[in-house]
Amino acid sequence: MTHPPVPLGTFPTPLEPAPRLAAALGLGPEDLWVKRDDLTGLGGGGNKIRKLEWTVGAALAEGADTLVTTGAAQSNHARLTAAAAARLGLDVVLVLRGAPGASRSGNLALDGLFGARLAWAGEVDQTGLDAAAAEVCARLRAEGRRPALIPFGGSGTLGARGYARCGEELRAQLPGLRTAVVALGSGGTMAGLVAALGTGSVLGVDVGALADPAAAVVAFAAPLTSKEVTAERLRVRRDQVGAGYAALTVPVAEALRLAARTEGIVLDPTYTGRALAGLAAAVRDGDVRPGEKTVFVHTGGLPGLFGHPAAVTAAEEGAGAY
Numbered sequence: 038m039t040h041p042p043v044p045l046g047t048f049p050t051p052l053e054p055a056p057r058l059a060a061a062l063g064l065g066p067e068d069l070w071v072k073r074d075d076l077t078g079l080g081g082g083g084n085k086i087r088k089l090e091w092t093v094g095a096a097l098a099e100g101a102d103t104l105v106t107t108g109a110a111q112s113n114h115a116r117l118t119a120a121a122a123a124r125l126g127l128d129v130v131l132v133l134r135g136a137p138g139a140s141r142s143g144n145l146a147l148d149g150l151f152g153a154r155l156a157w158a159g160e161v162d163q164t165g166l167d168a169a170a171a172e173v174c175a176r177l178r179a180e181g182r183r184p185a186l187i188p189f190g191g192s193g194t195l196g197a198r199g200y201a202r203c204g205e206e207l208r209a210q211l212p213g214l215r216t217a218v219v220a221l222g223s224g225g226t227m228a229g230l231v232a233a234l235g236t237g238s239v240l241g242v243d244v245g246a247l248a249d250p251a252a253a254v255v256a257f258a259a260p261l262t263s264k265e266v267t268a269e270r271l272r273v274r275r276d277q278v279g280a281g282y283a284a285l286t287v288p289v290a291e292a293l294r295l296a297a298r299t300e301g302i303v304l305d306p307t308y309t310g311r312a313l314a315g316l317a318a319a320v321r322d323g324d325v326r327p328g329e330k331t332v333f334v335h336t337g338g339l340p341g342l343f344g345h346p347a348a349v350t351a352a353e354e355g356a357g358a359y
């Protein structure tokens with residue numbers, strides 16, 4: 038059964054023209070817009086808010102008093118789950134990959150500010166992370182708490198409903214939209230956009246979080262639409278992963294500089310920087326063309342920039358002496 042979403046964010050988010058970025062990419066100045074899903078409001082903003090409205094809505098309907106979720110140390114989803122818990126008066130435990138390091142910058146600082154408790158799972162794969170989260174839930178239940186497990190990245194068919202709504206906003210804001218470009222992590226964001234806009238209108242740029250991201254998008258999107266969603270029909274680029282999920286690549290560092298210097302927009306090194314590097318590559322190889330209406334979906338992630346030492350160094354080096 039699907040429970041109603043709980044309002045957490047500020048919607049609809051703005052759609053802004055990006056003429057200087059468009060020209061720098063080789064598009065016409067009127068071809069490119071930015072969907073400002075970094076401006077969703079709660080907890081520093083970002084795409085996870087739309088998914089949390091649905092997953093936390095279900096948790097509340099089930100009578101949960103504690104939210105539990107999993108992620109990387111610099112997970113934006115974990116940070117926003119903590120913010121949602123604070124907003125709703127719930128407890129929160131974040132089950133994070135890795136070990137507590139010397140530095141708790143970026144998202145980790147905000148996790149602490151929101152009052153989250155952290156459970157470090159060590160260097161485990163997704164199965165290990167899920168097992169650690171199941172253990173945390175069992176312990177909470179033994180303490181008399183009522184935990185609700187929010188899936189990795191908030192992604193699933195339920196969370197994807199939040200992005201179907203974003204797709205509907207885009208259809209209303211930009212009739213004739215040809216391609217919405219978005220980072221593809223755990224898959225729920227692209228899945229919702231595909232459910233609303235169709236497979237041909239969404240270009241996902243894989244960030245390297247999953248072994249088979251297209252399969253996740255198909256699984257989450259198919260129940261939400263009568264249109265056919267298959268892995269073959271999806272537009273997915275896998276050429277921006279580089280050395281792996283959190284590794285900074287040269288095209289991503291360039292994308293961060295380009296968005297900042299043409300439009301005053303800050304991207305992050307893990308998701309949105311990869312998405313823009315993927316859009317630049319798509320323009321170069323003709324998958325996205327001048328004269329088409331293109332939307333860059335800005336999914337947030339700013340705190341992650343400050344939790345990424347190599348990206349901070351690359352940014353600092355951009356300041357010239359005068």
Ligand SMILES: *Cc1c(COP(=O)(O)O)cnc(C)c1O
Pocket residue numbers: 083084085113114190192220221222223224225226227305308309336337338339
């Ligand atoms: C999680 C995340 C994404 C990817 O969304 P998924 O639904 O996990 O694919 C994109 N951008 C940012 C900033 C994110 O935090």
